Amino acid sequence: MLRNMSIRKRLMVILSLVYIVSMVGAIAGGYFILDRDSLREAKEKTELFTTVMSANQKYMSQNVRYEMMDLLPDTYFPEATVGIVMMSETASMIQEEYPEYIFKVASPNPLNKDNRSDSFENSIIAGFDNGDFEEWEGTVTKAGERFYATAVPVEARKSCIWCHDTPEVAHPDMVEEYGTESGYGYEVGDIVGGRFVYVSMTASDAITKQKLALFGGGISLLFLIAMLVIDRIIISTVVKPIEEIVEVAVDISRGKMNREFNVKGNDEIKQLADAFNRMKVSLAKAMDILRK
Ligand code: HEC
Structure with a gap:
């Protein structure tokens, strides 16, 4: 799933x-x-x-x-x-x-x-x-x-x-x-x-419940913040760059050889973009040879 x-x-x-x-x-x-x-x-x-x-x-x-x-x-x-x-x-x-x-x-x-x-x-x-x-x-x-x-x-x-x-x-x-x-x-x-x-135990049971509710609320809030932050990070560092790479790759496959794979930073996605750029250069050269 x-x-x-x-x-x-x-x-x-x-x-x-x-x-x-x-x-x-x-x-x-x-x-x-x-x-x-x-x-x-x-x-x-x-x-x-x-x-x-x-x-x-x-x-x-x-x-x-x-x-x-x-x-x-x-x-x-x-x-x-x-x-x-x-x-x-x-x-x-x-x-x-x-x-x-x-x-x-x-x-x-x-x-x-x-x-x-x-x-x-x-x-x-x-x-x-x-x-x-x-x-x-x-x-x-x-x-x-x-x-x-x-x-x-x-x-x-x-x-x-x-x-x-x-x-x-x-x-x-x-x-x-x-x-x-x-x-x-x-x-x-x-x-x-x-x-x-x-x-x-009525009074202390009520205090226990109150403490647990506070504790649970605190954990939930922390998780919520963590999830929002992680979501933002995933969007900006993984989803967006990959979407851009896909868009450029589609353009290149349609013959727009002037497009470049541009990714900021220095992570694995940047390496992927660089590799695609090198592949594009090799592809262009191969097509040149074929044309001659
Ligand atoms: C002077 C008389 C007297 C003596 C001696 C006495 N009791 Fe009682 N006892 C009473 C009375 C009167 C009550 C009821 C108290 C109340 O109204 O709560 C009572 C209550 C109790 C109860 C609570 C249940 C009930 O009957 O209402 C227990 C158990 C008990 N006595 C045990 C003892 C034991 C064991 C001793 C000896 C160590 C003892 N008693 C000596 C008069 C006495």
Whole structure:
């Protein structure tokens, strides 16, 4: 197919193919690098967030919980004794400033219905339970939104049982608040849920798209300029001189022996024109001899 085209067309087709291949390669490579970067950024954010959450919980268990239980043994005040309550509350405060962070202690058997695990969380919790992994990280899409997520298992310990055993054993205030339906029946050693942190990738995905569009636009502009410049050069250094040579050759073939092959520059086409000129001289001589 290329063989039947003019030099100029052939070159433009080849350059367009190079453009398409470069564009696909550059966009795919660019996406890979940018996406890896935004995942790394999301990972760093998540690590900071989970460290703050764990520090919160640690502070409570080291400095508040036992003191509180000693001072007020019969009082039900989960804000100062239940790590999950404290973490959920502080997480929602953080979320007011940073809505892209979602913190959830999820369980298939929750006291608080809002903490009920969804199908993705159930699969991760089942993985913890089966010993498939000790912690989990990756991306997950929920309701069309992409998140970077991490999860660690929540295991029932002896200290958990008095609230999560049976409604009869639990504090009446707690039972009144959360009901008797679920959140009970814990046994020491059970994996009762998972602590999930989600960071929305929506903003960074939008930036990635924007960067790729700019990058692709830049490459396209460069190719366009290069194609225009190459086209001009091809016309002035190849197409035009060859057209002139053809015109002169046609004239000479019709007997106009006074025409000269004139090409500026010092390239292959100039050599061709010089060779034609020499051929014309030899031809003229041969015709002279024939005439005599
Ligand atoms: C003082 C009572 C109390 C103790 C002790 C306690 N929890 Fe809870 N737990 C709660 C309450 C209340 C909630 C609901 C918090 C909310 O409203 O989000 C809860 C929530 C949870 C949840 C989230 C799912 C749900 O049930 O809503 C998990 C998982 C959980 N607890 C596990 C544990 C583990 C593991 C321990 C021991 C390390 C523990 N709990 C100790 C009272 C307690």
